Amino acid sequence: MEERLKILVMGPTSAGKTSIILQVIYGLNAKDLAGMEPTMLIKVHPDFRHGSYLCKFFDTGGQERMFDEYYRPEREESLFSKANIFIYVVDSGDPSRLRLARKEFWRSISRVAKYSPQAFPVIFAHKQDLKVHLPPDEIRNILIGPAELYQEYLPEDLQERRRVEKMVKRITVYGTSIMDRVSATGERVDYWKRSDEAIIEVIDKYKRFLKEDILLGVEARKVYPEKFLNSLTSLLVDVDRSLSSVGSVVLDKVSSFVIASTFKESEVKDTLLGNIITHAALILEEREKGFPDAIILRTEGLLILVKSVNKEVAFLTAFPGNKPFDEVKLRKSVEKFLEKISEIFKNVS
């Protein structure tokens, strides 16, 4: 079945956004891409097909006078929502404009985190072919840097701040160029990817991210400290022992990531249970509106209990469905564990 992807591309003018998009859609070489005009506001390109994905690139003009337009109340939500992939492009050969690139990076990523918290975020440190250029690591340092230095760019609302910080921690930086990966002396180079290859790699990673990374906690490992994840996991081991569950999960309600889990990979991948885990946040959102209580589902011989811990996280545990259980007692013991999980989260940020 065909799946549609919205790929939002932003960054300062002349960074190479339109060149990158045209290269991947039409398979063009650097020579064919000369003489590009600056993009005016938002240009939606013809669909690009990759495997079962139909990708729609939203290309934004990066001239300063256009930036504010993207954040007008009537435009902001439609531009930033439903994005599957967010690509921020910077010219690695132009340090003079990196200050502006940094400011605009934070403005855009905070809207992506707000309107598309599940999006897959990447930065392209572009034009790596230039004689003088900064490598991808350095670009990451300049745009993001240590937490003390980016506080001023974060939204005031605490919940939104956390969301932006989580998204930033998940960013991958690619060194890219529209040129073939051959240096001036004719040698093949490994420190950049041609931008069309980089885009394909990002789309393929996105596929894995949806199918596996979200479910197996890969994204959470980028966001939370290891010690915190270990203590959360050992608490879940206690939960399973005490409730006789086959497995339990703590997940991020906003982005649907698994934060910690005691299920084995084979128990969740490509199963209905796995599907319920990735959609638990949505299920809760629907059901909790008028009924802020645990939800109990039966599927594949399992009895699954889903319950919110707080605004950010939810808890899920599964039991063999054939065993009788005392619902009142179960709810009581679950409550006790939810309080402990909530305590652990209070100490993480």
Ligand SMILES: Nc1nc2c(ncn2[C@@H]2O[C@H](COP(=O)(O)OP(=O)(O)OP(=O)(O)O)[C@@H](O)[C@H]2O)c(=O)[nH]1
């Ligand atoms: N050396 C080099 N030049 C590039 C590369 N990619 C793009 N360019 C050049 O950079 C200039 C700007 O490219 P565009 O694709 O128009 O940049 P843009 O980010 O879309 O700019 P706006 O639409 O104004 O925001 C053009 O002259 C391109 O040929 C690259 O990888 N290496």
Ligand SMILES: [Mg+2]
């Ligand atoms: Mg452009």
